[in-house]
Amino acid sequence: MSATALLILLAASVLLVPLFKRFGLGSVLGYLVAGIAVGPDGLGVVSRPESVLHTAELGVTLLMFLIGxxxxxxxxxxxxxxxxxxxxxxxxxxxxxxxxxxxxxxxxxxxxxxxxxxxxxxxxxxxxxxxxxxxxxxxxxxxxxxxxxxxxxxxxxxxxxxxxxxxxxxxxxGWPALAALLAVAMTGRPVLATMFRYVARFGGGNRELFAAAALLGAVGIGVGLSSVG
Structure with a gap:
């Protein structure tokens, strides 16, 4: 996505999201409409949706992480x-x-x-x-x-x-994917526990560092599983 397209998308979000919240429709619906407006079926600012797919997936991951x-x-x-x-x-x-x-x-x-x-x-x-x-x-x-x-x-x-x-x-x-999923289930907890012990010992009680470590684990598992299908 170009800087101009990103600027237009942010402008559409800033314009539409408050309006949707004002009428009780929720901010998420406002973001969706903003995306449709600048997409290939709207203004065509983003003509290739696949170019922003990974960014959108990361955004959903961050959203669910913050909720968690x-x-x-x-x-x-x-x-x-x-x-x-x-x-x-x-x-x-x-x-x-x-x-x-x-x-x-x-x-x-x-x-x-x-x-x-x-x-x-x-x-x-x-x-x-x-x-x-x-x-x-x-x-x-x-x-x-x-x-x-x-x-x-x-x-x-x-x-x-x-x-x-x-x-x-x-x-x-998808046998490779199933094997990878089983490997994550068996090794995920000890690996994450080791990482968090390291952060707790040397991180000085920094909450942001704990959040970053948890996000690293979530995104890392997602990337690893997606690489094997």
């Missing part, structure tokens, strides 16, 4: 019944009927399962900031919504692994 910093482990533990109760109920209640309907319309079962799971998913990156803006994260509605989103996020990894193995996503079985 505000979550207390005790709160997650208190929501365990809602996560595995409401979350599983929502996933099954949407995915199974949608998959059955897709199969009835002639789609094969692997493809029908993919459609059902896709329709059952929500956008955590959109919903959580919206709840935070409205200060509803601590309400009953906010807690139950967060529990459902958390279950969806946790379910993504095994679902993607199953899709890779069955070829439902249109790709050959």
């Amino acid at each position: 910093l505000e979550l207390q482990p005790s709160r997650l533990w208190a929501l365990r019944r809602q996560v595995f109760g409401l979350g599983a109920l929502q996933m099954a209640g949407v995915a199974l009927p949608a998959a059955a309907l897709a199969a009835a319309l002639g789609l094969g079962w692997p493809g029908a399962a993919l459609v059902g799971v896709a329709l059952a998913m929500s956008s955590t990156a959109y919903i959580l900031p919206l709840l935070a803006e409205r200060r509803e994260l601590t309400t009953r509605f906010g807690r139950e919504t967060f529990a459902i989103l958390l279950f969806q996020d946790v379910s993504v990894i095994p679902i993607l692994a199953l899709l890779a193995l069955t070829g439902a996503g249109g790709h050959a079985p």
Whole structure:
């Protein structure tokens, strides 16, 4: 992305986001509309969306990272019944009927399962900031919504692994990706623990350094897994 395109995108965001917040539509929707306005279907300032894809992915990663910093482990533990109760109920209640309907319309079962799971998913990156803006994260509605989103996020990894193995996503079985995922699950905790002990010992209690180390771990795992598919 050129400096001029970046300047126009920032200007569109500064112009539209306050208006969307003023009318109660949320800042995330304002950013989305700003992106559409400068994209190839709008003003055409950004004619090749793939040129900003990695920047956008990093932005979503940073957003979810900042949200995660505000979550207390005790709160997650208190929501365990809602996560595995409401979350599983929502996933099954949407995915199974949608998959059955897709199969009835002639789609094969692997493809029908993919459609059902896709329709059952929500956008955590959109919903959580919206709840935070409205200060509803601590309400009953906010807690139950967060529990459902958390279950969806946790379910993504095994679902993607199953899709890779069955070829439902249109790709050959992803054994290297599955092996990499297993390696991360087995070695991730000791490696991260070693890194955080190093930061704690030599970082002088710097909170920003801890945040940078956590972000390094999250982005590093993401880059490593994406490199093997």
